[in-house]
Amino acid sequence: xxxxxxxxxxxxxxxxxxxxxxxxxxxxxxxxxxxxxxxxxxxxxxxxxxxxxxxxxxxxxxxxxxxxxxxxxxxxxxxxxxxxxxxxxxxxxxxxxxxxxxxxxxxxxxxxxxxxxxxxxxxxxxxxxxxxxxxxxxxxxxxxxxxxxxxxxxxxxxxxxxxxxxxxxxxxxxxxxxxxxxxxxxxxxxxxxxxxxxxxxxxxxxxxxxxxxxxxxxxxxxxxxxxxxxxxxxxxxxxxxxxxxxxxxxxxxxxxxxxxxxxxxxxxxxxxxxxxxxxxxxxxxxxxxxxxxxxxxxxxxxxxxxxxxxxxxxxxxxxxxxxxx
Amino acid sequence: xxxxxxxxxxxxxxxxxxxxxxxxxxxxxxxxxxxxxxxxxxxxxxxxxxxxxxxxxxxxxxxxxxxxxxxxxxxxxxxxxxxxxxxxxxxxxxxxxxxxxxxxxxxxxxxxxxxxxxxxxxxxxxxxxxxxxxxxxxxxxxxxxxxxxxxxxxxxxxxxxxxxxxxxxxxxxxxxxxxxxxxxxxxxxxxxxxxxxxxxxxxxxxxxxxxxxxxxxxxxxxxxxxxxxxxxxxxxxxxxxxxxxxxxxxxxxxxxxxxxxxxxxxxxxxxxxxxxxxxxxxxxxxxxxxxxxxxxxxxxxxxxxxxxxxxxxxxxxxxxxxxx
Numbered sequence: 001x002x003x004x005x006x007x008x009x010x011x012x013x014x015x016x017x018x019x020x021x022x023x024x025x026x027x028x029x030x031x032x033x034x035x036x037x038x039x040x041x042x043x044x045x046x047x048x049x050x051x052x053x054x055x056x057x058x059x060x061x062x063x064x065x066x067x068x069x070x071x072x073x074x075x076x077x078x079x080x081x082x083x084x085x086x087x088x089x090x091x092x093x094x095x096x097x098x099x100x101x102x103x104x105x106x107x108x109x110x111x112x113x114x115x116x117x118x119x120x121x122x123x124x125x126x127x128x129x130x131x132x133x134x135x136x137x138x139x140x141x142x143x144x145x146x147x148x149x150x151x152x153x154x155x156x157x158x159x160x161x162x163x164x165x166x167x168x169x170x171x172x173x174x175x176x177x178x179x180x181x182x183x184x185x186x187x188x189x190x191x192x193x194x195x196x197x198x199x200x201x202x203x204x205x206x207x208x209x210x211x212x213x214x215x216x217x218x219x220x221x222x223x224x225x226x227x228x229x230x231x232x233x234x235x236x237x238x239x240x241x242x243x244x245x246x247x248x249x250x251x252x253x254x255x256x257x258x259x260x261x262x263x264x265x266x267x268x269x270x271x272x273x274x275x276x277x278x279x280x281x282x283x284x285x286x287x288x289x290x291x292x293x294x295x296x297x298x299x300x301x302x303x304x305x306x307x308x309x310x311x312x313x314x315x316x317x318x319x320x321x322x323x324x325x
Numbered sequence: 326x327x328x329x330x331x332x333x334x335x336x337x338x339x340x341x342x343x344x345x346x347x348x349x350x351x352x353x354x355x356x357x358x359x360x361x362x363x364x365x366x367x368x369x370x371x372x373x374x375x376x377x378x379x380x381x382x383x384x385x386x387x388x389x390x391x392x393x394x395x396x397x398x399x400x401x402x403x404x405x406x407x408x409x410x411x412x413x414x415x416x417x418x419x420x421x422x423x424x425x426x427x428x429x430x431x432x433x434x435x436x437x438x439x440x441x442x443x444x445x446x447x448x449x450x451x452x453x454x455x456x457x458x459x460x461x462x463x464x465x466x467x468x469x470x471x472x473x474x475x476x477x478x479x480x481x482x483x484x485x486x487x488x489x490x491x492x493x494x495x496x497x498x499x500x501x502x503x504x505x506x507x508x509x510x511x512x513x514x515x516x517x518x519x520x521x522x523x524x525x526x527x528x529x530x531x532x533x534x535x536x537x538x539x540x541x542x543x544x545x546x547x548x549x550x551x552x553x554x555x556x557x558x559x560x561x562x563x564x565x566x567x568x569x570x571x572x573x574x575x576x577x578x579x580x581x582x583x584x585x586x587x588x589x590x591x592x593x594x595x596x597x598x599x600x601x602x603x604x605x606x607x608x609x610x611x612x613x614x615x616x617x618x619x620x621x622x623x624x625x626x627x628x629x630x631x632x633x634x635x636x637x638x639x640x641x642x643x644x645x646x647x648x649x
Contacts, residue, residue, distance in 0.1 A: 045647070054440055055645050074443045082441035088434025092352070104341045105442040109334065149438065 003030045005157055005189045006051065011060035013046050013213075020046045022213040023060070028191060028206075030156075033183055035200040036193040038210030044193035045085065047210075048161050051191075052082050065156055078106075081150030085161040087142065091135030095126065095145050098134055099152055106153040120148040124178065140171040147175070151182065158183070160192035164199055172196075176203045197311065209311070225311060233266065235304040238287050239274030240297040255294045262286055274300060338444045339452055346456025355421050360464070363418065366410045367468055370400070375479055377401035391609060393484040394491060394587050396476040407472060408583055411465075411499050412576055416535075418464075419506025420527040422457040425520035426450075426511045427641060432520070437646050450511070450641045454634060457507050462500045469496040487612050494616065495586050501626050502579040506531065508633035515637045515644070534574045542570045572622075575629055582622035585615050594618060 006028040013021040021043040028034045036044050049055035051062055053073025062069040065079045089098045096117055103113035121130050124144045129137070137145065143163060150158050160179070164172040180203045183190045193210075194200045200207060201221045208218040209228075217224055238259075243252070259275060260268055267278040277287070284303045291298040350356050374396055381399055400406040405413075427450065430436040439449055469492060477483060484492070509530065513523035546567045551559045571577045581594045589609035610618070 049645075049647070052441055054437070074445065077441055077443040082437075084434065084437040084441065086434050087438055089438075090349075090435060091433065101341070101345060102442065104336050105338045105439075105444060107335050107338070107443075109336055153443075 004028065005030050005032075005065055006191065007061075007063045008047075008051075009061045011047065011050060011062060012058045013043070013050060013055065014058045019213050021050070021057075024213075024215055026208060026215060026218065028189060030189055031183070031187045033180060033190045033203060033205045034192075035204035035207040036191060036210055037195065037197060037200060037207050038193070039195055042210045043213040044210055045161055048082070048159055048191075048193060051159060052076060052080060078153070079155060080157040080159055081153055081155035083143075083146045083150050083158070083160045083163055085165060087146040087149075089134035089137075089142070089145065092133060094131050095134050095137065095141075095148075096121065096130040098145065099148055102149050103152050116152055117148075120152045123151065123182065124148045139166050140168075140175070143167065143171075143175055144178070147178065147182075155188060157189045157191065160190070162194060163192055164194060164196055172199050176200075179203070221311075228311065228314075233278045233280060234282050236277045236279060236282075236284055236287060236302065237274050237304070238277070238291065238298065238301045240299045241273055242297050243273035251294055251296055255290060255296060258290050258294070259287065262290075338442070339448050342444075342448055342452035343456045343459070346452055347460055350422060350457060350460045356460070359414075359418050359421055363410070363414055363464070363468070366414065367407060367472065369404050370407045370410055371396075371472055371475060373401050373404040374399045374406060375476070378480060391488060391491075391589050392480075392482055393473075393476065393488045394589070396472060396480075397492070397495065398587050408587065411502075412579060412583075413535075415499060415503040415579075416506040416531045416576070418461065419503040420510045420524065420531065422460065423453070423507040423510035424514055424524040424527050426453045426457075426514045427637075428514045428518055428520050428523060431518070431646075440646050446642060447638065450515075450638055453511060454504075454508065458500070458504055461503050461507065465496050465499050465503070469493075490612055491586050491589070491615070494612075495583055498579065498582055498586065498619075498623065498626070501623070501630060502575065505575050505626055505630040505633065508630050508637065512633045512637035512640070515640045534576055538574050539571070542567060545570065572625065575626060578622045578625050582619040582626070585618045585622075589615055591615075591618070594622070 004027045006026070008024050008026040011021055011024040012019065024047060036047070038044050046055065050057045051064060051069055053069040053076055056070060064076045067075040067079070069076050089095070090101070093101075096114075099117035099120060100110075100113045103116050104110070108116060118127070118130065121127050124147050126141065126144050126148065129141060134142070134145065147160075147163075150160075158179075163175060163179070167175060176199060179190060179192070182188065192200075204220075206218060206220055207224065209216040209224065217227060219227070256268075256270070256275075259265065259277065262277075262279075262283055264280045264283055265277050266280060269276045277283070282303060284301060288298070288301060291301075378395060378399060380401075381395055397407045400409070427436070430439065430449075436449075440446060473484065473489075473492060506527070510523065510527040513526045514520070517523035517526060549563060549566070551563050555563075572581075585591045585594060589612075592605070592610060
């Protein structure tokens with residue numbers, strides 16, 4: 001592991017009886033892009049607030065760049081930039097003025113603040129909009145300005161809470177690419193939360209799955225799905241368009257019986273010309289050889305891969321369903 | 326953004342926020358409207374005062390030597406004096422400067438952004454108060470000095486040193502009075518999520534004190550009135566009690582204090598017995614003595630202001646800041 005920047009140990013936050021974050025342990029290394037994934041209400045924002053010392057943990061410890069978030073929040077805020085969900089600006093001021101204000105709050109004097117603000121605006125591609133009032137900015141421009149606001153303090157870590165919320169697909173792509181490009185240029189550690197799995201996996205080095213206050217697992221998406229679905233049954237579908245007509249033939253009954261007898265098949269269904277087999281391990285090869293031997297046509301043979309969508313279905317949508325019950 | 330002259334030194338974040346608050350206040354429409362109303366009413370009251378001031382000079386008047394102070398208190402009945410206007414408009418000014426101090430930051434989503442900057446959290450609420458208070462003080466002092474200057478030019482009698490200091494203390498008192506309403510509305514802005522709610526709540530408190538509270542006290546006074554046979558001791562106690570009730574109203578405190586400051590012949594604000602008055606010369610009090618008379622009122626006003634601020638400070642520091 002690279003030099004750790006963010007270290008979370010046994011972090012817990014309780015609101016009365018409700019546990020928002022439950023004994024969270026997480027280490028993020030320097031220069032990493034980490035995605036905190038989870039459905040709404042999983043405790044992502046609460047964790048981020050505690051990282052920045054904006055909320056006090058009930059238990060546990062958070063350090064950012066060696067500073068304790070609870071006891072040295074100001075030091076943490078000097079090195080960590082935070083883009084809140086739904087970031088707001090002073091709408092009767094221009095984007096440039098908003099940035100200059102941030103720069104001055106971070107201890108730059110007037111001239112430095114203005115130079116730095118123009119520089120950062122250029123980096124996020126907003127030089128043309130510098131003099132426009134932020135009240136007239138579009139959603140995508142606001143997020144860019146928010147990013148500029150974060151970068152102006154030369155942070156070592158940037159923490160983004162749902163940065164892609166409310167953006168259109170191309171806007172999401174641009175923003176995420178921008179974030180990653182900036183972080184690679186300056187070796188900035190990025191932590192962001194999202195409930196959009198698909199966007200996030202494209203840009204993250206690692207993700208953490210966060211459900212109901214607990215970190216289920218962390219790692220890159222491939223190893224994550226392997227681990228999470230290790231004990232799940234394998235589903236193989238095999239068939240042909242021609243099967244529907246041959247349903248009543250002898251060859252069909254024969255192969256149906258043979259398939260059922262393969263070691264490890266727990267359940268079998270026939271639907272729309274396809275056998276759907278639920279098995280304890282991968283039997284695709286055996287099925288294929290059976291078909292070839294039987295002389296029946298086979299133009300569809302798929303072993304179901306567990307991917308993002310399944311992770312999503314399993315934890316995110318299921319999680320919300322359980323909550324509402 | 327206001328420019329400071331120091332180019333090399335690092336700005337203190339607190340000053341940066343105060344500067345921004347001041348420029349926000351001064352640019353806002355509501356402040357411009359309030360400013361216009363206050364300036365117009367002051368000009369009006371100045372005009373009526375100057376018209377009627379010639380009639381007000383009577384021979385053997387104990388306040389004759391405090392001619393200049395009349396500029397602030399005199400009225401011919403068509404329009405209230407400067408003092409009355411301040412009593413009435415001061416709370417509105419204070420409320421309109423503070424009612425959305427914190428909740429508008431939450432609703433705009435700027436609060437979580439501000440708090441993620443490397444500044445202590447209390448900087449924000451302190452700067453909100455300081456910024457608004459600076460604007461109020463500058464406004465009142467310039468108005469006061471303008472009135473003095475105009476009076477000087479038109480009636481041609483310069484104020485004595487004592488009169489000058491009486492006016493300064495009066496203006497200070499007015500600032501403290503408005504600061505009370507400012508802090509009350511900041512408190513409500515911390516407590517209420519919507520700016521409209523906190524504005525209405527603050528106006529309700531103000532209306533209660535300016536309209537209904539006196540009625541309420543009258544009601545209590547009627548019910549508690551001692552019989553005609555009551556001893557003088559009982560009557561004095563009763564009077565004191567009613568006066569104490571009235572003094573819960575900050576406007577009453579302010580009125581008592583300003584009366585004693587601007588009308589030097591006022592010797593006491595509470596009830597006086599014949600023995601106390603007997604033998605005293607009908608002469609005005611020196612400034613020091615007038616200040617002694619208003620000291621409790623001033624302390625009371627400052628205490629109310631501090632209590633409101635302390636409450637909003639605690640509430641603000643304890644609040645968990647979530648985005649929007």
